[in-house]
Amino acid sequence: MSGLLWHKDGVEVDPRIMQFLAGDDVLLDRELFLHDVQASQAHVQGLERIGLLGADECAGLLRELDALAADFRSGAFVLDARYEDGHSAIEARLIERLGDAGRKVHTGRSRNDQVLVASRLWLKARLDELIAHCTAAARVCLDRAASEALPMPGYTHLQRAVVSSTAMWFAGFAEALIDDARRAQDTRGLIDANPLGTAAGYGVNLPLDRDFTTAALGFARLQVSPVYAQLSRGKFELAALDALASALLDLRRLAWDLSLFTTAEYGFVHLPAAYTTGSSIMPNKRNPDVVELMRASYAAVAAARCEVEQLLSLPSGYQRDLQFSKGSIVHGFGRGLGALALLPGLLRALEWNESSMLAAIEPSMYATDVAIEQAAAGVPFREAYRRAAETAASSGEGRTPQGSLDARVSPGGAADLRLDELERRWQALAVAT
Structure with a gap:
C-alpha cells in the first residue's frame, strides 16, 4: 500500500495494522469511485473560482480526472491494494500526471x-x-x-x-x-x-464556493x-x-x-x-x-x-x-x-x-356475502352473522364466484378496483422522476 495521505516522517507503518484499518475499503470504493471523481471535478472548479487554482491548472486537472474516469470504466486503471482507498488513488494519479497541480487538489477538503x-x-x-x-x-x-x-x-x-x-x-x-x-x-x-x-466537520478558513459545487453536482x-x-x-x-x-x-x-x-x-x-x-x-x-x-x-x-x-x-x-x-x-x-x-x-x-x-373455492366462502346481504336487508349484523354461520356449508347454493366478485362494490373491492385512481398515482410518479 503506497501513498498514505496522512503519513508522517519517522512513523513506522505496521502492515498488519494497515490491513485492519483499510479492511475492504479499496474494493468497496470501486462502487463509489466515479462519484468521487465527479466530486473532485466540482471541487477543482470551485478552487479556481476562489483563485486557488489557475485556469491552466484547473483545465489540466479536469482533463486528467476525465481520463481517470475513462480508464476506470475500461479497466485500464484498477483500484486495488496499491492504494489505501479511492481518495488516495485519485490524488496519487493526479500528482503522477500533473505534479504540483495534483498536490493542490486536496486544498480545503477532507477525506470525511x-x-x-x-x-x-x-x-x-x-x-x-x-x-x-x-x-x-x-x-x-x-x-x-x-x-x-x-x-x-x-x-x-x-x-x-x-x-x-x-x-x-x-x-x-x-x-x-x-x-x-x-x-x-x-x-x-x-x-x-x-x-x-x-x-x-468544522469548515475551513477559505471562502469555498459551496453554492457552486451544490449546483455543479446536481444537489437540490x-x-x-x-x-x-x-x-x-x-x-x-x-x-x-x-x-x-x-x-x-x-x-x-x-x-x-x-x-x-x-x-x-x-x-x-x-x-x-x-x-x-x-x-x-x-x-x-x-x-x-x-x-x-x-x-x-x-x-x-x-x-x-x-x-x-x-x-x-x-x-x-x-x-x-x-x-x-x-x-x-x-x-x-x-x-x-x-x-x-x-x-x-x-x-x-x-x-x-x-x-x-x-x-379451491368452496361453498362456505360465500358465508360472508350471505351475512352482509341480510344485514343490508335490515337484519342486525350479529344476527345475520349467526344465521350465516349456521348455514355456512350450504352458503354456495345458487352462487358463483363471479357473482360474488360482481357484488363486491365497496371502493377497492373486486367490482370497483379504482384502477383509474392507482393509474393517476402511477402517472404522478412517472412525472416526478
Whole structure:
C-alpha cells in the first residue's frame, strides 16, 4: 500500500495494522469511485473560482480526472491494494500526471467530506434505481389487474376465507409498489443535500464556493452545517435502507404468495422454466429458487440496516467506526436491488391456473356475502352473522364466484378496483422522476 495521505516522517507503518484499518475499503470504493471523481471535478472548479487554482491548472486537472474516469470504466486503471482507498488513488494519479497541480487538489477538503459526497451521490443513484424498479413492477401489476380478473380464493390466517380475484391480487401489490416508489422519492429528497466543503466537520478558513459545487453536482440544496454533515452520515444511509426495506417487505410477501401458489397443493401459478432450477438429485423437481431468494433478500437489507444503526452509538464529529457503514449499504443495496430488478419480468411471465383456483373455492366462502346481504336487508349484523354461520356449508347454493366478485362494490373491492385512481398515482410518479 503506497501513498498514505496522512503519513508522517519517522512513523513506522505496521502492515498488519494497515490491513485492519483499510479492511475492504479499496474494493468497496470501486462502487463509489466515479462519484468521487465527479466530486473532485466540482471541487477543482470551485478552487479556481476562489483563485486557488489557475485556469491552466484547473483545465489540466479536469482533463486528467476525465481520463481517470475513462480508464476506470475500461479497466485500464484498477483500484486495488496499491492504494489505501479511492481518495488516495485519485490524488496519487493526479500528482503522477500533473505534479504540483495534483498536490493542490486536496486544498480545503477532507477525506470525511469526500466520502460523504461520494456516498451521497451513490445513494441518490441507487434510490433512482429503486424508484425505477418499483414503478416498473407496479406498471405490470396495473396492466394485469386491468386485463384479467380470474376468481381465486382469498385467505386469512392461511385459511380459505372469501372469493377474491387475480385482479385484486395484482391491484394490491400495484398500490404497495407505488407507495414504495413514493417513499423512495421522498427519501431521495431528504438526502439530496451537498456536504462537499464541510471538510473534517468544522469548515475551513477559505471562502469555498459551496453554492457552486451544490449546483455543479446536481444537489437540490446545500447541507449548511459542517457538524450536521457529519451527524448525517449513517442517518441518511439508514433512511435510504428503510426505503429499500419497505419495497423488500412487499416483495417478501409477494414471493411468499408465489411460493405457496406454485406448490402442487395449491397449483394456482405456473412459473416459466427460466425462473426455476432443477434438483441435483431428484430428476422430477423444478424449484422456484428465484422466488425463494427474492423472499430472502429482505434479510440482507435488514442486516445492513442493523449494522449501520449499531454503528451510530457515537458522539458528534467524525469517528472511524463509520467506515464500516460503507460495506453495509453497498451489500444491502446490491442484494435488494438485484431482487427487485427481476420482479417486473416475473410478474409478466407468471401464468394462473384458472381451474385449480376455481376448484379451491368452496361453498362456505360465500358465508360472508350471505351475512352482509341480510344485514343490508335490515337484519342486525350479529344476527345475520349467526344465521350465516349456521348455514355456512350450504352458503354456495345458487352462487358463483363471479357473482360474488360482481357484488363486491365497496371502493377497492373486486367490482370497483379504482384502477383509474392507482393509474393517476402511477402517472404522478412517472412525472416526478
